[in-house]
Amino acid sequence: MxxxxxxxxxxxxxxxxxxxxxxxxxxxxxxxxxxxxxxxxxxxxxxxxxxxxxxxxxxxxxxxxxxxxxxxxxxxxxxxxxxxxxxxxxxxxxxxxxxxxxxxxxxxxxxxxxxxxxxxxxMINVALPAPSVMVGERAIENMPINGRRFQDFASLTPTVQVEPTRGQLSFAGQRGINGNIMVDGADYNQPFFGGIRGGERSNFNFTIPQGAIQEFQAVSSGYAAEYGRSTGGVLNVITKSGTNDVHGGAFYQNRDRRWSADNPIFKRQPSESLQQMGGNVGGPVIRDRMFFFGAAEHQRANTPAQVIFTALQGITPTAATQEAFSFFKSLEQDFKRENRATALTGKMDYAFTAGHRLTLRYNHSRSNEPNSVTVGGALNPFTNLALSNEGEEINRTHFGTVQYTHLFSPRVVNDLKFSQSYEIRPRLSNSALPTVAAGVIGTYGARSFLPTTQDDYRTQITDSLTVLAGRHSLKFGMDLSYLSTAQLFGFNQFGAFSFQNTADIVGILDILGTGGSVANRFDHPGVIYRRQIGNLLADFNARQLALFAQDSWRVNNNLTLDFGLRWEGQWNPKVEANNTTLVNRVNIDYPLGRLEVSRIQDNLKQFMPRAGFAWTPFTSKRSVIRGNGGIFYAATPLLLFSGPTNNFRTPPGDVSIQIGPFATGSTTTVYQLLRQAGVDLNASQLGSLPVIPVDVAQRAAALAAGGTAPDPLLGAALTMMAPEFYNPRSYQWGIGFEHQLTGNWIAGVQYQHVKAVHLQRNRDWNLPVPTVRAGDGRPVFNRALRPAPQQGQYTTRESNAKSLYRAMVLQTQYRSRRFTAGAFYTLSTNYSDDDNERNATGMNAMNPYDLSSEYHYSDIDARHLLSSYALVTLPWGIEVSGILRTRSGLPLNPIVGSDTDGNATNTDRPYQAVGVPFKRNAFRNRGVVNNNDIRILKSFSFRERYRVQLSAEFFNLFNLDNVIYAGQANIYGLGINATTGAAVPVDSRFMLLRNAAGDYNQPTTSQVGNPFQAQFGIRFYF
Incomplete structure (x- = not known):
């Protein structure tokens, strides 16, 4: 077509x-x-x-x-x-x-x-086949949520957890980027990065005022055909509207670090000082006809942080290491991370006399965070990244929706929505000097991908017709989205030095300095140098279209059957491939297949049949049995298309050339090649290394290949899509039982089964077939025999990863005027062979020619997950609410700590015996209590409609340590000798919790969340 x-x-x-x-x-x-x-x-x-x-x-x-x-x-x-x-x-x-x-x-x-x-x-939706949990306005307003981010409430619902890589919501064991979040029926996902609008900044800032959120529904799996773009679940959020009465309020909250406990590892106060303030108001413009609502919130926070290179603890410098050791110690310093954010919401509703309804809503958020660069994970207040490696995060979002509901008759209802969202994200750099990634010691110089700026647009139109015909409720649907994005982004903009053996602390210090066994800076075959040669620009678009038809058939008063079919199409970006020389060089046969980098296939065969039932077997309707099954597709974040669309044009967008590493014992090194090309690294101090011009780096790359005539793309690492790339797909089925025990108390059990395929992974197609090393049976790679010898690593986006999630959920909820509570226990297993959350460059597989050995416990396999909450209204205007969330330990993946097989990645796992590697994620980390938080409210009412409320909140009430293995704790060592096959001692850092003095060992541990924090506030309602 x-x-x-x-x-x-x-x-x-x-x-x-x-x-x-x-x-x-x-x-x-x-x-x-x-x-x-x-x-x-x-x-x-x-x-x-x-x-x-x-x-x-x-x-x-x-x-x-x-x-x-x-x-x-x-x-x-x-x-x-x-x-x-x-x-x-x-x-x-x-x-x-x-x-x-x-x-x-x-x-x-x-x-x-x-x-x-x-x-x-x-409370029991007896007509819905899919399990869901609704969190209402009272809970959102009164529960102790740390940060006023509405999405944090979702973690109180079953099977939902915050995945640790990007901090996004994982439904039913699925990747955070593969969920779907909707606000007022419109898509609220970040099309470029994936996850919630606001990207990774949404983990630290609210993007919609909490005071504007009325309630939300979390559907973890098995949802109807009207929903899509998720292999897991859906978070369905609605905002408040005005009513016939004028209502509103204002608040102020203060959390001072002086009211916080010490970090259990570093024994000092790391907690932020945070002030939050805002308000909302809504009411009638014309009674029973037109209503308005508005909300605004602001926060200002600063968090003390400390640069500390814990890997140097216990290291006694020698003449060979003194220079680098002293330099790193000079970088240790205190600094502050700041966080300033504002969010605004305005909404108008108009009810026509015939029952039609028009709604307009606009939302805006902005934030500035100096010294707070993140790629999604938690910001550790104690870091081995120097202040020069930091920068400023800036984010602006705009999100508007127009919705018109038209009643043709009581049995025929049409609903039209138009929404548009825009986000811009400049990210500034604290430094314009080369990046030096010194393995486990730490990093200084510019963050490798800074500075950068990125923006994206989503224009969405949905229009619905619901027809009631006898016992049938028919729905037909269309959802059209136009996505566009542009960015200036590139790794290694000022050059970057790194090391093949990341765990060799003394060796790295020696290589960095002058003198010692390595007399010159970076004069070692294990050193790697990368330099950006592109113009950083990416600018492309994509289109998404979905159609669905669904029938909810009330067979009788006790049985409802749902049948649906959904189709989604995604027209992917077009590749700019006018660099014919490079395209012809890359489009050849490889051991893994043949590449075709000049096109990215569209995904137009995404058909999703779904079915479900809800049966109330007893006339009392106090019990319901639900079942559901179907096929579901997620959308691919546009970031994964960025490199593949711009790497093969002239000039390229984000392409780096790489020099090194070289074979052990080789006299060819980064230092020697750059010196021959005209730059002597010994002439500069460690803190002022030169930004090497692109032409000099290209001459050095030519010398490394044994030539003198520079090839602009010689040794360039490239990113492309695999010939057949598909969106993620899941097969889901579930069955459950829910029963009203007494009064306002319900309980239930649910089984969920989610098998996901076509998950994205990165794999290097430009590696030769490995040979097996005799001593330990490990496959090893000779990069000199790359299939395309003129090029470096290929980051090939594939869609052949998979996962399997199985869970049993026990739940109970109680809801009355004075007491509300809920508890959800999830017992689950989660297997996968890759868990990356749209990694730009990382490779996870130990051997790219043996992906089957990667299939084991998922990174987010939380065997036991418990979420609970309670709100109680006491006499004398006192309300108390609390949250408890805990999980068992996540898997821990053992690594050697260096590249022992020559594939230029640090994913090598140790061996248990000759030819027998450890399984991926073979060990378990420690369990944590994510939340044990409480809020106490005292209200004072006056003049009937006015109320003042004082609040006291305590996060991590019992000051639990919540210390897990982190940093160097996964370095196991070789396991067996590479030459003899004999067992070798396990690295002393592996899963080391405490040091000889009995304290938590700083290089191998980290705290999840924060120590005890207290927050006090005042609210005014009218």
């Missing part, structure tokens, strides 16, 4: 206005009208009214007495049912949460009656 025909089809579908994300940010209310004898009452009048906004929906029961109202705003409702010969029956207190499908039987009487619906009557 040509381009014009494709767009013609898209425009036609949009014009039909019959497709979309159905009830993505809405709710449904259904039921059956009965007479006093239990017989169905057809053609009964049903009026449903939102008690806060006055929005009313009128409909009639069908021939079997059933009614269903769709596209209702979440909130509190009352229902009035009438029929000839019977008096009106009124149900009040009906709570509809986001994504809910509440089912109620209404019994008409001969006299008028009013019945108040208990909370538990709407």
């Amino acid at each position: 040509n381009r014009y025909l494709r767009f013609g089809v898209v425009l036609l579908l949009c014009a039909l206005a019959a497709w979309g994300q159905a009830d993505a940010n809405k709710a449904q209310l259904s039921g059956t009208i009965l007479d006093p004898n239990g017989a169905v009452v057809p053609n009964a009048s049903v009026k449903i009214r939102n008690t806060a906004t006055g929005l009313q929906r009128e409909l009639r029961s069908n021939e079997v007495g059933q009614f269903r109202a769709v596209q209702l705003d979440p909130g509190r409702y009352e229902l009035v049912a009438e029929s000839a010969g019977f008096a009106a029956t009124t149900l009040t207190g009906i709570e509809l949460g986001v994504g809910a499908a509440v089912n109620l039987n209404v019994t008409l009487q001969l006299q008028a009656t009013t019945q108040s619906i208990e909370v538990a009557d709407t």
Whole structure:
């Protein structure tokens, strides 16, 4: 299908206005009208009214007495049912949460009656096949969440954890980048990096004011065909709207580091000082017609940090190492990380007389974080990265949505959404000097990828038609997104030095200095030098289209069957491949196949059938059995296309040439080659190494290859897509049981099975087939025999990784006016053969020709996961809430600590016997208590509608250490001798928790989270 025909089809579908994300940010209310004898009452009048906004929906029961109202705003409702010969029956207190499908039987009487619906009557969604958990406004407002980021509440729901690499949400054991987060039914994912909008900065800043969030629904797996772009789960968030009453509030919170405990490893206070403030207000512009809402929040934080090179502890410098040792010690210093962030939300709603509804919302966030560069993981207050290796993170987001819901009739409802989001992320560098990555010691000089700037746009249109036909609720949907991105990004912009043997502390110190056994700087065959030669520019776009059809069939009052089919297409970026010489050099046959770098295939065969059921086996409707199954696809973050689209043009975008490492014992070194090319590294001090001009680096690369005529791309490391690259896909099924025990108390059990394929990994296609070393049976690589000898490492994006997640969830929830609580225990296993979260360059496989040996426990295999919360209202205006989250230890992957097989990566695992390597993730880290937090509130009311509330919050209440193995703790050593095959002692650093003095060993441990912190605040409500 040509381009014009494709767009013609898209425009036609949009014009039909019959497709979309159905009830993505809405709710449904259904039921059956009965007479006093239990017989169905057809053609009964049903009026449903939102008690806060006055929005009313009128409909009639069908021939079997059933009614269903769709596209209702979440909130509190009352229902009035009438029929000839019977008096009106009124149900009040009906709570509809986001994504809910509440089912109620209404019994008409001969006299008028009013019945108040208990909370538990709407806690069990008896018509939904997929398990879900709703976190409401009261919990969001009153629970002790550290940071006011709405997504942090999701970790209270079953199977959800924060993956440690990028800090994103992992649903059902899936990668964080492969989930889907929606706000008001619109996509809120960062299209370039993956994960939530705001990228990695969202781990430290709110991007939407917490005061603007009404509630959210977490669906961990098995969701309906109306949802997509996730191999795991969906987080469905809605923002607040104004009502007929003017309500609002303001708050101020202060967390001072003086109220914090010491870090258990370094025995000093690392905690941030944080001030947060803001407010919100909403109300009517025209009663029952037009409403407004606005919220704004700001935070200002600074965190003391310390540069400390813990690997040098216990090292006594010699004449050979004194220069480098003293230089690193001179870099040890205290500094501050700052965090200044603001978020704003404005919203307008208009209700038309016929029941139509128009909503406009705009959200903006901005943040500045000096000395806080991150790629997603936690910012350790004690770091072996020098201050020169830091920079400033800057982020700006804009996110707007227009939604129009039109009632053609009570049985035909159309919902149209248009949203656009924009984000720009400049990242500044503290230094313009070469990067020196000194193995386990630490790094100084510029961060290798700084400075950079990146922006992206998402324009999204969804349009839906819901048709109620007898017992069937039919949904048809379309979702169209146009994505564009641009960035100036490149590694090694000022040059970068690194070392093949990253664990040899004394050897690295000797190589860095002058004199000693290595007389010149970097005059060792194990030194690697990389230099950026591109113009850093990437600018491309992609398109996503989804269509779905779904039928929710109420077979009878006890059984609902769901059937759906979803199709998603992704038109990937086009490759700029006008460097014909390089393209022809690369497009050859390799042991792993043949590359075709001038194109990236589109993904247009993503069909996803889904089915599910919800069965209430008893007439009391206090129990429900759910089952679901289907196929699901995630979207690929655009970052993975960046290098492949710009590496093969003239000039290239982000391409570095590499010199070294060379064979052990070789006299060819980085120092010697650069000196021959005109730069003597001995002439510069360690703190002022030269930025080597590109032409000089290219001459040195030519000399390394035995020539003199520079080849601009000789030794260049390239990034490309594998010939057949697919989006991630998962096969899911699950079954569960939920029961209302007593009153407002429910409990349940759920089994979930998620098998994911086509997961992304990086693999070096430009490695020769290995030979087996006789002494230890380890496959080794001779890089001099690369299939494309003129080029360096190939970072080839493949989609052949896989994972398998199986979990049993036990859950219980209690909800009443004065007490709310929930507890979720997950017992799971998670296997995979790669867990990277869209790594730009990293290779994880030990042997790229044997991926089967990588299949073992996943990096995020948390065998036991417990999340719980409670909120209680006490007398005298006191409220107490608490959170407890804990998990068992994650796997720990043993490594040798150096490149022993010659593949230019540091992923080599030790051997247990000749030819027998340790399994990936063969060991276990320590378990942690992620949260043991409490909040105490005291309210003072005056003049009826005003209230002042004082708050005291305590995070890590019991000051648990939560120390895990980190840093050098995974360095095991060779395991066996490479020559003789005999066992060798395990490296003394491996899983070393405490030193001889009984203290936590600093180079091999780290704290998860923070020590005890206290925060106090005041809030005003009206």
